[in-house]
Amino acid sequence: MPEDTAASGTFTTAPVSLYRRTVNLLMTSAAALAVVLVLLPLGAIFAYLVYKGIGALNWDFLTQTPKPVGEIGGGMANAIAGTGLILLIASSMGVPIGIGAGIYLAEYGRNRLGDLVRFTADVLNGVPSIVVGIVAYAIVVLTQGHFSALAGGVALAIMMIPTITRATEEMLLLVPNAVREAAYGLGVSRWRTTLSITLRTATSGVITGVMLAFARVAGETAPLLFTAFGNQYWNWKVNQPTAALSLQVFTYAISPFDEWHRHAWAGALILIILIVIAVSAVRIAASRGMLKGAS
Amino acid sequence: MMADPAFGAPRLDAPQPLAEPQLVAKAEAKSEPLIKAGSSHVADEVFRYAMLACGLCVLALVGIIIYELAKGSRLSWHAFGLSFFFRSEWDPVNEQFGALPFVYGTVVSSLLALLLAVPLALGVAIFITEMCPRRVKTVLAFSTELLAAIPSVIYGLWAIFVLVPLLRRFVQPWLARYLGWTGLFEGPPYGIGMLAAGVILAIMIVPIISSITREVMTAVPQQQREAVLALGATRWEMIRTGVLRNARAGILGGVILGLGRALGETMAVTMVIGNRPEIARSLFAPGYTMASVIANEFSEATTDTYLSALVEVGLALFLVTIIVNILAQVLVWSVTRGMPARSNA
Numbered sequence: 255m256p257e258d259t260a261a262s263g264t265f266t267t268a269p270v271s272l273y274r275r276t277v278n279l280l281m282t283s284a285a286a287l288a289v290v291l292v293l294l295p296l297g298a299i300f301a302y303l304v305y306k307g308i309g310a311l312n313w314d315f316l317t318q319t320p321k322p323v324g325e326i327g328g329g330m331a332n333a334i335a336g337t338g339l340i341l342l343i344a345s346s347m348g349v350p351i352g353i354g355a356g357i358y359l360a361e362y363g364r365n366r367l368g369d370l371v372r373f374t375a376d377v378l379n380g381v382p383s384i385v386v387g388i389v390a391y392a393i394v395v396l397t398q399g400h401f402s403a404l405a406g407g408v409a410l411a412i413m414m415i416p417t418i419t420r421a422t423e424e425m426l427l428l429v430p431n432a433v434r435e436a437a438y439g440l441g442v443s444r445w446r447t448t449l450s451i452t453l454r455t456a457t458s459g460v461i462t463g464v465m466l467a468f469a470r471v472a473g474e475t476a477p478l479l480f481t482a483f484g485n486q487y488w489n490w491k492v493n494q495p496t497a498a499l500s501l502q503v504f505t506y507a508i509s510p511f512d513e514w515h516r517h518a519w520a521g522a523l524i525l526i527i528l529i530v531i532a533v534s535a536v537r538i539a540a541s542r543g544m545l546k547g548a549s
Numbered sequence: 550m551m552a553d554p555a556f557g558a559p560r561l562d563a564p565q566p567l568a569e570p571q572l573v574a575k576a577e578a579k580s581e582p583l584i585k586a587g588s589s590h591v592a593d594e595v596f597r598y599a600m601l602a603c604g605l606c607v608l609a610l611v612g613i614i615i616y617e618l619a620k621g622s623r624l625s626w627h628a629f630g631l632s633f634f635f636r637s638e639w640d641p642v643n644e645q646f647g648a649l650p651f652v653y654g655t656v657v658s659s660l661l662a663l664l665l666a667v668p669l670a671l672g673v674a675i676f677i678t679e680m681c682p683r684r685v686k687t688v689l690a691f692s693t694e695l696l697a698a699i700p701s702v703i704y705g706l707w708a709i710f711v712l713v714p715l716l717r718r719f720v721q722p723w724l725a726r727y728l729g730w731t732g733l734f735e736g737p738p739y740g741i742g743m744l745a746a747g748v749i750l751a752i753m754i755v756p757i758i759s760s761i762t763r764e765v766m767t768a769v770p771q772q773q774r775e776a777v778l779a780l781g782a783t784r785w786e787m788i789r790t791g792v793l794r795n796a797r798a799g800i801l802g803g804v805i806l807g808l809g810r811a812l813g814e815t816m817a818v819t820m821v822i823g824n825r826p827e828i829a830r831s832l833f834a835p836g837y838t839m840a841s842v843i844a845n846e847f848s849e850a851t852t853d854t855y856l857s858a859l860v861e862v863g864l865a866l867f868l869v870t871i872i873v874n875i876l877a878q879v880l881v882w883s884v885t886r887g888m889p890a891r892s893n894a
Contacts, residue, residue: 270781270783274783274786275783277783277785278783278784278785278786281785281788282680282784282785284672285672285673285675285676285680286672286676286680287672288668288669288670288671288672288673288676289672289673289676289677289689291669292669292670292673292693292696292752292755292759293689293692295696295707295752296692296693296695296696298707298711299699299703299704299707302707302710302711303703303707306710350603351603351606351607352603353603354599354600354602354603354604354606355600355603355604355606355607357600357603358600358601358603358604359604361600362597362600362601363604367604368604370608371604371605371607371608374607374608374610374611375607376874376875376878377611377871377874377875378607378610378611378614379874380809380813380870380871380873380874381614381813381867381870381871382812382813382814382815382840382866382867382870383813383815384813384815384840384843384844384863384866385614385618385813385863385866385867385870386614387843387847388617388618388621388843388847388859388860388863389613389614389617389618391847392617392620392621393613393617412610415606415607415610416607419607443589443590443592443593444589444593444596444597445589445592445593445595445596445597446589446592448596449596469698470698472700473699473700473701473702473703474700474701475700475701475702475815475816476701476815476816476840476844479844479847479848480847480848483848500700500702503702503703503706504702504705504816504820507702507705507706507709507710507820508709508820515710518706519706522702522703522706525700525702525703526699526700526703529698529699529700530695530698533694533695533698
């Protein structure tokens with residue numbers, strides 16, 4: 255190509271060879287095909303969830319406890335409540351610690367200890383959920399002597415913390431230093447500045463982080479298998495085995511009974527609705543809030 | 550961060566007579582006057598330590614995880630030593646435990662998933678960042694994010710009732726007929742087995758790989774693209790030489806991150822892999838992974854050695870995923886943080 259332009263002396267656009275055009279076209283279509291292939295399962299999963307789930311969903315499903323094998327009807331009310339209970343326990347532990355650690359990293363963490371904590375949070379984020387289950391089993395179930403909602407909550411809290419920590423840190427760092435300086439200049443103490451000025455400014459971003467962590471653990475099953483364990487009946491006690499939506503879906507899905515399969519689909523539909531609500535709330539918050547600057 | 554003393558100190562110090570030795574001594578400890586002036590100092594310190602405690606919690610959690618796993622697996626470690634990972638016997642009745650089938654199942658299903666997912670994820674990332682119009686971009690990005698938000702158990706449910714029958718009826722007979730000679734696609738097409746696990750894992754890790762790839766591709770400076778286009782490159786040549794080459798370390802990081810996720814994935818795999826501790830060459834055969842053996846047998850483990858063996862599998866899984874994740878982080882950082890302009894390397 256350089257020879258061409260040198261020979262003619264003027265700058266002309268050389269025609270793109272057929273080979274290069276073909277490769278370009280092939281690659282473009284391959285990328286588009288990849289998108290289709292990836293969206294296909296997404297569409298299929300949602301279509302099946304709605305198609306199979308709606309059929310089994312009724313008022314009983316939302317208000318009754320499971321019926322024994324062979325009986326038609328019954329529901330997952332106790333599992334829905336159990337998931338709520340476990341998530342409540344998990345959030346009440348995970349959210350404050352996660353936000354606190356995030357504040358530490360953003361406001362005091364510009365040193366080696368901070369780097370270590372940051373690194374550990376990333377490590378914790380990558381720990382397989384089943385391993386977190388083993389640890390929650392070891393520290394809660396073995397101490398108590400039986401399975402409990404608390405153990406499930408602890409497991410999910412451990413999974414929430416790193417996500418919330420890193421999101422909080424990121425959001426707090428987005429707050430301009432001038433805002434902090436303005437507060438200091440007015441004589442506001444440091445802790446007050448952090449809580450009512452910096453954190454307040456970053457609220458929507460921090461909430462986004464919390465909701466993402468929430469959505470991530472809401473459907474977790476593996477760490478609940480031998481912590482919350484599951485329960486066929488109502489349970490409101492923190493230190494008793496508790497049913498959870500995800501656990502129930504798992505148990506029913508691998509069972510050999512058609513009626514239970516229908517219930518598994520309905521349970522999965524409820525679960526995904528909860529999560530999609532959480533994720534879309536995040537999206538809306540993100541599009542309005544200050545997350546814009548972040549990503 | 551600004552220390553309050555920087556503002557307060559000079560003003561408070563100035564009026565004080567320097568002649569008195571006591572006060573000179575005080576002035577040397579620079580922040581001291583302000584400590585007394587600012588009544589909130591104690592509150593500040595308390596707050597700081599409270600936040601520090603939260604930070605240390607994160608540190609402690611990882612410590613606890615390592616400690617508990619090490620403690621729990623001691624029994625099995627003493628009984629079998631390193632050979633635990635090279636024995637293929639898994640016999641709870643006679644208390645003989647070897648983790649080789651699980652290691653094999655985890656590795657094979659994850660690699661199979663990568664093989665299927667990487668080209669797809671790259672394609673999606675390329676399409677979203679370089680090819681599609683802005684409006685479609687947000688929709689596609691949101692859809693792939695949604696794919697990442699679906700819980701593992703729902704993937705499993707879908708796999709059992711939709712994917713597995715599809716594989717059994719259409720894909721596996723086809724593979725057996727045309728690729729059966731490789732030995733990888735032999736035996737009865739159950740549907741359930743290593744292949745199903747690999748496919749569902751691939752679907753699950755595509756969003757992670759493609760979102761990281763998108764991130765690092767966006768980090769490549771626009772000038773790179775313009776420069777390559779100005780030289781007369783087609784769009785694909787621009788993507789290949791201008792973008793992919795600059796982002797390759799980060800893309801590799803994304804792939805490894807996907808691998809980390811696949812290694813630790815539990816529920817969906819447990820539901821479709823068949824859960825049999827055997828090593829078979831054929832991908833149609835049922836297998837077992839490290840994560841799924843823990844999920845299935847942990848609450849039923851009756852003896853101490855049995856439980857300990859499962860915890861040891863967990864410890865191994867933990868260590869491997871940690872190493873894989875750290876490697877991935879380093880690679881991603883090398884692109885998104887540093888200069889991506891080492892294109893001649």
